[in-house]
Amino acid sequence: MLEIAKEAASVAGAFLKERFLEQLTPDEELHNDVKLPEDKGSEQRIIEVLHRHFPTHTIFSEEIGMVSRDEEYLWIVDPLDGTNNYFIGHPYFSISIALQHKGELALGVVYNPVAGQMFWAEKGQGAFLNGKRISINNRTDLTRAAGTYIRGRETVTRQEELAVTEPFMLQTKRLLRNVAPALDWCLLANGWLDYIVMQRSGIMDVAAGIVIASEAGATITDWQGEPYRHEPFFQDQTRSLVATNGQLHDTIRAMTVEQHVANVQR
Structure with missing residues (x-):
């Protein structure tokens, strides 16, 4: 499941990276937020990958809401974390995919396609950035x-x-x-x-x-x-x-x- 989550993030990331730096036209521009067609484009690509491999799993995503199926597995998807940054050409955004299994968070994948940073973790297995194990620092000051x-x-x-x-x-x-x-x-x-x-x-x-x-x-x-x-x-x-x-x-x-x-x- 982790590998499929990374695949979904990579597919969506390639789409977002290709569109990044274009003059984007929002679907809606609000006081605190902006809605872009790229949000939906990223979401469609993630859902296609997840449903192809796990057709019975439930998915919650920012644009479409809850697609209810098997309650044991719930994918929690933010197809464009940092939409406002993406809109103004600031390369600090990501695709975020988590899996909840029987009410517990089981894994997470966060991918920044511009920086080439793929973070992931499975419960009890440690955290990684591009395959290298990562950990918090020990700063005290x-x-x-x-x-x-x-x-x-x-x-x-x-x-x-x-x-x-x-x-x-x-x-x-x-x-x-x-x-x-x-x-x-x-x-x-x-x-x-x-x-x-x-x-x-x-x-x-x-x-x-x-x-x-x-x-x-x-x-x-x-x-x-x-x-x-x-x-x-x-x-x-x-x-x-x-x-x-x-x-x-x-x-x-x-x-x-x-x-x-x-x-x-x-």
């Missing part, structure tokens, strides 16, 4: 730490975003807003990032990345400090999570909670 902030497009206001991110902008080396969350989790997995703060963001967007980061040794909790446990996927499911290299986890989580509480009290 907060002032040298780089991280990213992920927020739900429709669930978090700009004011909430500013309140939560301010201490990280001031106290860490760098806070990024990459707007391609699946790929962010892979950067953490490979030790390029030190932390992720995620606020009420959709699980569909990050399911594959969570598998990869977990298998690379990342510490993942909710904002209250409870270890991350995958809940059987449903549409519009959102979570607020903190993920780190482990060394910085208590500090990063405390900064997140303190700022969030202060914002609520205001």
Whole structure:
């Protein structure tokens, strides 16, 4: 199943790479988002590969929603993670494919076709980038730490975003807003990032990345400090999570909670 997921990501990635740098015409351009024909083109190619090999499996994808079949296996597909980046010619986007088996995340594949980065992981088997095993870093100095902030497009206001991110902008080396969350989790997995703060963001967007980061040794909790446990996927499911290299986890989580509480009290 992992090899088929990588095949589906590769086919969709080749299509997206071919269209990248073209002057794209959106189907719809919203305040916080953009809809492109390339989203659907990528999705069609992924679904064709998955259905050809696994005709009884259920698929959930961003464009078509849930195609219900066998409930034991559920593929969670984001055919173009980072659509806004893709639209403006910024080569930070990916194809994200995860498999949920009997309510548990079993594998994840995240592919950035422009950079040629194929990340993948199976539960209990470690995480890999282009065939090489990867792991989180061991940084302990907060002032040298780089991280990213992920927020739900429709669930978090700009004011909430500013309140939560301010201490990280001031106290860490760098806070990024990459707007391609699946790929962010892979950067953490490979030790390029030190932390992720995620606020009420959709699980569909990050399911594959969570598998990869977990298998690379990342510490993942909710904002209250409870270890991350995958809940059987449903549409519009959102979570607020903190993920780190482990060394910085208590500090990063405390900064997140303190700022969030202060914002609520205001």
